[in-house]
Amino acid sequence: VAGIANDPSSEGLLGMVDLFAGGALLKFSIFALGIMPYISSSIVMQLFMVLVPSLQKLQKEGEEGRKKIGQYTKYGTVILCAIQSLAVIQLAKGWSTGTELEPARYPGLINSGVVPYFYLIGILSITTGTVLLIWLGEQITERGIGNGISLLIFAGIIGRLPESMVQLFSTDTMDALNVLILLILFILLISLTVLLTQGVRKVPLQYGKQMVGRKMVQAKSQSIPFKVNGANVMPIIFASSLILFPQTIIQWLSSSSEQWAGWAIIMDFFNPFSQIWYHALFYFVIYTSLIIFFAYFYTAIQFNPAELSENLKKYGGFIPGIRPGSHTKEYIEKVLNRITLPGAMFLAGLALAPYIIIKFLDLSSNSGGGSLVYTFGGTSLLIMVGVALETLKQIESQLLMRNYEGFMKKSKIKGRS
Structure with a gap:
């Protein structure tokens, strides 16, 4: 098996x-x-x-x-x-x-x-x-x-990493230069993934004065951190499932009925490794468009600007320079729309990176190098980096709660703003 x-x-x-x-x-x-x-x-x-x-x-x-x-x-x-x-x-x-x-x-x-x-x-x-x-x-x-x-x-x-590494060095004919290029590209992809995962847009908040004892004290300024990639890996999963569905249907139709030459042509439009450049371009354009669409869709599900602005108004919070109520809601929507597009484009580039690397290095998609790129690029890389960073944050917070210094530099893992 x-x-x-x-x-x-x-x-x-x-x-x-x-x-x-x-x-x-x-x-x-x-x-x-x-x-x-x-x-x-x-x-x-x-x-x-x-x-x-x-x-x-x-x-x-x-x-x-x-x-x-x-x-x-x-x-x-x-x-x-x-x-x-x-x-x-x-x-x-x-x-x-x-x-x-x-x-x-x-x-x-x-x-x-x-x-x-x-x-x-x-x-x-x-x-x-x-x-x-x-x-x-x-x-x-x-x-x-x-x-x-x-x-x-x-x-x-x-x-799956050891198996892919063994397959890479035992079956591939990749020269030392290609292996070095592959290593550099992986380091670059990991760095970009960390930037995407940690990137936030902080919206400043202020609260009215509060009574502490017998004195009126100005509350400390706070902020709402909106992640550049708020939808995380979900747009890639949705887009991959949707774009792979026609492939599955066409494969079933082509094998369960009389062979028709048109099925192969249609199927090739959904092949990122197609030898016909505009077939591969069609796949990339559709895939990118779906990722951007689902990034906006999932962000809209996760964040409710109307509810957020209502809660701020209820607890006496406001964004400096923005009137509470509908103006705050419109401002939050504007911020989300602005940061979602670059985040979605970045996400699409990360998802397409494995296909581009395989094409650029002229690897077979089921060879050792191709398998390594396909398995540890895009979706899986985003998951690994996200889980690793979140786990490090939780370990750091547990150490600080117990009055330890922590193991990260300056005892904090900061998001980029």
């Missing part, structure tokens, strides 16, 4: 799911889906909290409301696991037995005599594996440092 992971056909939609499963999907383990169903369920629940008034009310009920929303998210995860695990089993069965139009790629992967029972056992096993990972993530969050779910994704991605 080990050869499946290096199959060129395993890229695309399967590659995206396999990334969040830590490489377990294409090995058909009980952790084949990883925590991808939980991420999908969380995204759907966030959308519902914007659209459904009862969930909005539940969100405002504090800790009890958050617990109920968490339970609904887990219920949705189990349902998605059951559906997606069925697709994984069908994929394994198809690769084992083959079809009338396509021969078996991996004969004997599944014994044909146990197929009826394999569906039930497979669904239960894969669903249990995902539930176990969610439980493990919650235990890490409660008893450890950092977000457990994020750390599991981080560990899954890092765990």
Whole structure:
């Protein structure tokens, strides 16, 4: 089964799911889906909290409301696991037995005599594996440092590094210059990712004078930090899923009906490694446009300028030079629109970087170098840097709470403004 992971056909939609499963999907383990169903369920629940008034009310009920929303998210995860695990089993069965139009790629992967029972056992096993990972993530969050779910994704991605490095130096014909260029590009990408993750736009706040004892004291000036990349990695996930969906449909149509030459041409428009330059350009333009759109969309879901301005007015806060109420709301919307566009463009460049590097260095997308770039560029790099920085911040805060000096320079991890 080990050869499946290096199959060129395993890229695309399967590659995206396999990334969040830590490489377990294409090995058909009980952790084949990883925590991808939980991420999908969380995204759907966030959308519902914007659209459904009862969930909005539940969100405002504090800790009890958050617990109920968490339970609904887990219920949705189990349902998605059951559906997606069925697709994984069908994929394994198809690769084992083959079809009338396509021969078996991996004969004997599944014994044909146990197929009826394999569906039930497979669904239960894969669903249990995902539930176990969610439980493990919650235990890490409660008893450890950092977000457990994020750390599991981080560990899954890092765990693929040794295999990719071995493949790079054992099968590739890359010369020393290309390896050096690849190393420099990775360092540059990591630096740019840190800048993107840490970049914030601080909006100053002031509060009216407060009575402390018998004296009126001017409250300290504060600020609202708006992240340049407030949507984090979500726009890339949304855009990747959407642009990979037509590929999956076309692949299914081209294999389940009479072969039509037009399918290959249409499919090539969704191939970033196409030899026809305007086909690849079409892919890059569509992919970039989707990332920018979803960056604005997800930022709009996360931030509610009307609610924020109302809360500021309620507690006596205001932005210097801006009148409270509708003027504050319009100002916050203006700030968000201004910082979202460069953040989204930066995010799109980071997502496209692996394809550009593979094309520039003339690597095969399923070779050692291509696999390394594809696995540790764009989405995965943003996740790794984000999780690492957040974990460092939490460790630093825990040390400072216990009166230790901390291990970072000046005992702080500061965001760039």
